[in-house]
Amino acid sequence: MKLYYTPGACSLSPHIALKESGLPHELVKVDLKAKKLATGEDFNTINPKSQVPALALDSGELITEGPVIVQMIADKAADKKLAPAQGTAERYRLQEWLNYISAEIHKTFSPLFNPLISDDAKKVFRDRVTGKFSYLDGKLGGQDYLMGQQFTVADGYLFTMLKWADRVGLDLSGMKNLMGFKDRVGARPAVQAALQAEG
Known part of the structure; x- marks a missing residue:
């Protein structure tokens, strides 16, 4: 491959x-x-x-x-075990997370990388993506990863989006669950x- x-x-x-x-x-x-x-x-x-x-x-x-x-x-x-078995309820939950990250977070970042978009417009997208991260911070309470205690491919995708948050200077430091998640994933050897x- x-x-x-x-x-x-x-x-x-x-x-x-x-x-x-x-x-x-x-x-x-x-x-x-x-x-x-x-x-x-x-x-x-x-x-x-x-x-x-x-x-x-x-x-x-x-x-x-x-x-x-x-x-x-x-x-x-x-x-x-990077994804639950196909056809299981857990696999659909993984797909839900992948779609949420793709549609709600990934695409909301696009305007933040566009130099032609005004700062006022970028503020709208910064606030929107911060709200999405806040939701994830709440969901990560009491668990290591999006699916619980097992790392999956959705976690690698969310980690990538958190790296983007760093690049655009988004302050997520108050989201303790999310920051703990970022540290855990970032420490993985792979x-x-x-x-x-x-x-």
Whole structure:
């Protein structure tokens, strides 16, 4: 498998999942601004969506969209328990978390990275995403991870979003459950390995 990634992008989530899974993989760095690989190859010829992450399977198929990729990785390494078994109530709960992070948090960050959006408009999005994090802070009370005591691929995705919060200077320090979660996930050897590999 090949993971097409960009340092600091949401591709960190499947990168963490791959490190946690122990599955053999290759990393291919993408310059998203230029839409080029280090070889000079046009990334659009690989993924016409022009986005990371993208996971190239050994079969030649390309899978895109982070929440789908991380579930595929988890299923390929079922013994690691990175996702509950398909068809169980717990699996649907995992999908609920992945969708919440994707739709409510990930997409709310997009305007904060756009230099053309006014500071007044950015304040609206900062307040909105802070509210979403506050909800998660409450849900993490009394448990180590989103699904309880077991780390799953949803935790790697949430950790990635918390790294983005740092990048845009969002102060979440008052959210003790969330900060404890960030520290726990950040201390995991696989997460450290992914962060180190991305520089």
